[in-house]
Amino acid sequence: MSTHRNWAGNVEYAARAYYRPSSVDELRELVAGSDRIRAVGSGHSFNRLGDTTGDLVTLTGLPATVQLDEHRRVVHVPAALRYGDLATWLHERGYALANLASLPHISVAGAVATGTHGSGETIGNLATAVAGLELVTADGGLRTVGRGDADFPGMVVSLGVLGIVTRLTLDVVPTFDVRQYVRLDLPRAALDAALASAYSVSVFTDWRSTLGTQVWRKQLANQPAPPADWLGTTAADRPWHPVPGMPVVNCTEQLGMAGPWHERLPHFRLGFTPSNGDELQSEYHLSRAVAADALAALDEVAHLIAPVALTSELRTIAADELWLSPQHGRDSLAIHLTWIADPTKVLPVVVEVERALAPFAPRPHWGKVFTITRAEIAPTYPRWPDFAALVARLDPTAKFHTEELERLFPR
Template sequence: MTDDLMTWAGSHTFRGGPVVHPETVDEVADVVAGARHVRALGSRHSFHDLADGPGTLVVLDRLDVPTVIDPDAGTVTVGGGVRYGELARDLHAAGWALHTMASLPHIAVAGTVATATHGSGDTAPNLSSAVRGLELVGAGGEIRTLGPNDPELAGSVVALGALGVATRVTLAVQPTYDVAQEVWLDLPWSAALDGFDALMSSAYSVSLFTDWTGDTVKQVWRKHRVDGGTFGGGTLGGGPDLAGARRAEQPVHPVPGQDPAACTVQGSVPGPWHERLPHFRLEFTPSAGAELQSEWLVPRAHAVAAIEALRDLRDLVTPLLLISEVRSVAGDDLWLSTAHGGDRVALHFTWLPLRAQVDAALPVIEEALAPFGARPHWGKLFADERHALRDLYPRWDDQLALLARRDPDGVFANDFLLRHGLRG
């Protein structure tokens, strides 16, 4: 039993065990070969039992895999347990960068790509889209390597840990760049929704923070890639003005009452990409700490209607909420990616740690979002009854066939996969 092993925010206590911390890929293979059931853990940045299981839990925090940059291929290969913030520092020091970062740099590479976790921006697909290769320890302990042209790669990247333990991940990189971010306050909802596409494309990455009350968006964070001394949308003095909003003169935290010292530098001050694209600094507790999270991604064409539907639920949502965030994510072709098949807008909820009340609200939110084809984030809380996820993913049956072929005995199966129809 693992009574003291919990998800990062304390929302789930792991029931599986024993817990092992292999230091080499061969040790991972030996563990998997000798176990009836296995699940892999990275930074444990999830909010339910996705990474839990009835058997051995493989924690990748001690896995010793060197980080290798291939400048000719434009890739980096890294151990699955490495956190993005640590990888980013190494990449930047060597003159390289990723195309995006998630809000939190604290998350591990393998778990992040396995759940389609994302950064944001109209032209920025999620972090999983950067995967160019995987090393997987599969059922039976065999070590498989998938390259960029492997026909199984698109079904193996976002696989929720169901195909094995990802010991190495190869990611596309690009030359390093600078980013500057600015914050605007109290943008009228009317302006935000009437000009939604223009707003979301006004910087490399745009986030709207709201508690769903009142007539204004509380904060708008815009992150501009700096190119030759200018922003994509303006000079280094700032991007285009947001009519009806006011520029924040002091640093702010998206969660009311939290210390902005935990946030990355604002005020339109350029700096390295990895110190601006995340909302939070690696050395601080991520987000609010004691919290729950949910997120749904809707097709870009339905974004405004979905936002309006959520605004109608303010009486239910706001009392349970720390803050919500609206972001855009470019589409990809990964089979279980929440952005598979086209651009999406992410509707994120950071909840107070009130599990029973949040669980009761989730089906109401999902019913409101159902007409818009909303896909829940795999690693965050969503309605727990078995629902029509199959209808939301065109390659669902291909994914099931891949899982059955590569893990016929269900070595990596668990309650989460069974509950949501990904194992028979």
């Protein structure tokens, strides 16, 4: 087969074959006849969680029908649809999603399966909008689950280990407008107030000081602009990019200009390269209650982080009840690190970051670079044993397992 890599280029998939079925029935036949199989989405994971030595399947050839149910306030979408394309489609019909990630380029199913998130004190991650799933199971069967079903909380953030999701049903809300303001040089003492100050807030830092170098405030358009002296910061008088030196044209509109939700909640525009492009990423989710102490612990290794980090982002996400969601049972602070694209320099620093955060029960983002072991991760998830039992029941031959998943959920 030809070489296939993830978006960052740091993972070359080891699959023996690569398929693009054109129908759900064709996908079901592939799954039933394979001993090892995985679905690949937009490739925005930075580890080997989605890799397999078996068959790799892209769902971009399946029917791309999107159906809006205005009565139930839900939309039915194909798994491979990108959030940016879905958002445009919804906005044209007067609807929105409550939250979006910083990149609109990611596929719906992949983002949901890994617990990917946006930002907001009262907003859950993207998976919390899921009202139902359709998936192909290990025997080639087709199963549909929805809220209220016993297995549902364990099947949404599933890491792709329970089956291949073909369609999802998502909650929608009426469309809305957002204004985005960037503020500079936030004092650490004002971090909590900043994160709680708007609909969606991101604080960027370079770990060279305890200041937040940039604060991206995404506020509802009908809310007043921040005052000139807001939390001791200064207002940006030009657009900014989170990564110094990158072109600001890649980023969504700033300077307080009102616009539709899907053109402000992401950091990056759909038609441009997101973030830096040539990078690695790590991210850790901690209880909001320990945020100050966790950041103080990272200050001790900031001299190691700064030389290999392109930028770092702090965000908050509301708690949920999905078994493998990084926000399960706790309002969370996400500490995101965008690294240079050099694993030999980055991985030793990742180890030190994880050592510093260990007392605070960190949960790594499932699709990013981490070295924390099963023994360290599992105790932070109260429903871990229930999920492991669900995996054993729905995929007894480990058809959807990968080498990474074997470490997390050994047979």
